[in-house]
Amino acid sequence: MTEVLTNNGKAVGVKVMTRDKKTYNLKGKTVDLSASTFETPRILLNSGIPGRAIGHYLTTHTRITGVGNIRTAGFPETLGVLALLVPRTAERDYQIQLSGSYFNYLYELKPMLEQVNVGYGASGVVESRYENYVVLNPRRVDDYGVPELEVEFSYSAKDKEVFRRMGEGVKRALEASQATQTSLSSLTAGLVYHDMGTCRMGYDPATSATDPYGQIHGVQGLYVADNSVIPTSGAANPTLTTVALAIRTADHLMKQLR
């Protein structure tokens, strides 16, 4: 799919191309884009859909992973699943997920190891800022004639502070669980795969691309249901939130069609 077709502020269908570059216009009363945080704004921008926020407010998570060895001597005799979540709070803009070798063993019976490797995976909140955006680059087009995207992204001072405190938090979690740290690594933008926000939901067309049901402001029948609608990153993995919002959008659509 390369474009959304509109008429008088209403979605009327989509333009698609086959691999051998034949173009078809498919009619539809509603169009629901779920092409991802990068591809959905790309299609919208390529279709000339207006909206100040489309492509902007790109966000993601910062990520630090610590790994440590924990001696199993103090473990209870019956092992459960080694998986703990230290949640984000109002004061702590990150979460830490602890998971260990026995987590990966699931419930199978295995011989008890003297030590287990435990991962301390922390995800940090990244601010949603207009200054982080994707835009079409008309000088580079793909095989279907659609301009490629350029990405402009940087961390704010607040993001860097969350990242710093998250590193301290992971070290504290290692110490508190009496683990011997074996590695500490970090992932930055583009490598966390939790990109969000380029068609964020909200009430105000100045700061959001869609309304709270995922409909693009000012274009009747044009909906978005993917990670791009998430308005702020939070600290948790995004996919379940996206799925929940997509179900909500589908319920809303059903009511409109009745």
Ligand SMILES: Cc1cc2nc3c(=O)[nH]c(=O)nc-3n(C[C@H](O)[C@H](O)[C@H](O)COP(=O)(O)OP(=O)(O)OC[C@H]3O[C@@H](n4cnc5c(N)ncnc54)[C@H](O)[C@@H]3O)c2cc1C
């Ligand atoms: C290795 C890895 C591990 C991950 N682990 C987790 C995890 O543990 N928890 C979590 O919450 N998230 C995880 N994620 C992130 C998760 O994959 C994304 O949050 C989720 O897939 C985003 O969904 P989406 O619908 O926005 O985009 P996508 O899942 O990317 O779906 C977009 C779809 O649109 C199609 N498409 C794109 N452009 C077009 C076009 N022009 N025409 C037609 N179709 C098009 C694509 O082919 C694709 O099928 C992980 C990602 C990776 C890569």
